[in-house]
Amino acid sequence: MSELNTIKTALQHLHASPNAISFFLTSYKLSRSSVGLIAKTAKMDRSSAYIAYEQLKELGLMEEETVGRRKVVWTREPKAVIARLRTEIRRMRRQVESIEEAMPELLAQYGSRNDRPVLQVFTGNDGLHQIKNDILSGSGFELLLMSNFREEAEVFSREEHDSFIQQRLSQNITLRLIATDSLEARKIQSSDAKNHRETLVIEGDAPFNNETYIYGNKVAMLSFNEQTGVIGFIIQSKEFADAQRWMFEQIWKQLNTSNKT
Numbered sequence: 001m002s003e004l005n006t007i008k009t010a011l012q013h014l015h016a017s018p019n020a021i022s023f024f025l026t027s028y029k030l031s032r033s034s035v036g037l038i039a040k041t042a043k044m045d046r047s048s049a050y051i052a053y054e055q056l057k058e059l060g061l062m063e064e065e066t067v068g069r070r071k072v073v074w075t076r077e078p079k080a081v082i083a084r085l086r087t088e089i090r091r092m093r094r095q096v097e098s099i100e101e102a103m104p105e106l107l108a109q110y111g112s113r114n115d116r117p118v119l120q121v122f123t124g125n126d127g128l129h130q131i132k133n134d135i136l137s138g139s140g141f142e143l144l145l146m147s148n149f150r151e152e153a154e155v156f157s158r159e160e161h162d163s164f165i166q167q168r169l170s171q172n173i174t175l176r177l178i179a180t181d182s183l184e185a186r187k188i189q190s191s192d193a194k195n196h197r198e199t200l201v202i203e204g205d206a207p208f209n210n211e212t213y214i215y216g217n218k219v220a221m222l223s224f225n226e227q228t229g230v231i232g233f234i235i236q237s238k239e240f241a242d243a244q245r246w247m248f249e250q251i252w253k254q255l256n257t258s259n260k261t
Contacts, residue, residue: 014088019048022042031074060084124230127230146212148179165195177198178251185199202251209223210222217236218236219235
């Protein structure tokens, strides 16, 4: 009967066990009966039947009466199931309200957990592509980059370099670039406007040889040597990213000041 299927679904929502549901539905059909008869009709052993009965009684869905030395049990009317569901709904609503009240503290604890530094190391071309994808997906609206283009040529091919620029532009990510002095850096600087980029060049000896990307709460570094090939890592840490961003800004201000004098 479809009506009993409705009751079955309601009992499932009340977290009644399969045996308890079978006991209830069998008792519903038999009306006033002994636990033993219900167990036999439901093809359930007596100990399982008594456990199921006790669960239903705790839910307030069974009645019982002792007639002589014999205990008779029966299901309460369907309204009792509705009443129990409403009680469960009120309990769940209170739980939702409690979580909502505690949400600021819960989010703060969740955020502090995510502030623990996480280091990922990547090697080879596959690792390079993983780092590139992470940079593009986590940069928001601005990416900061410190680059030595002589070394960068050992990491990125020309095709990969141009592809990175096109993907960055398609995602409306602007770039501020601090580059060591070279012909390639000057060439890059000359095309800043059309590539949503601003480049400042450090004149003189190169103070760094690797590529450093600062984005969101992450810092990615890439380097190349003949023994290890391409190697890079990503550090996810707000404190570390903020420190690297501060150092970038100090260098940026100094270069801007030098260019104006």
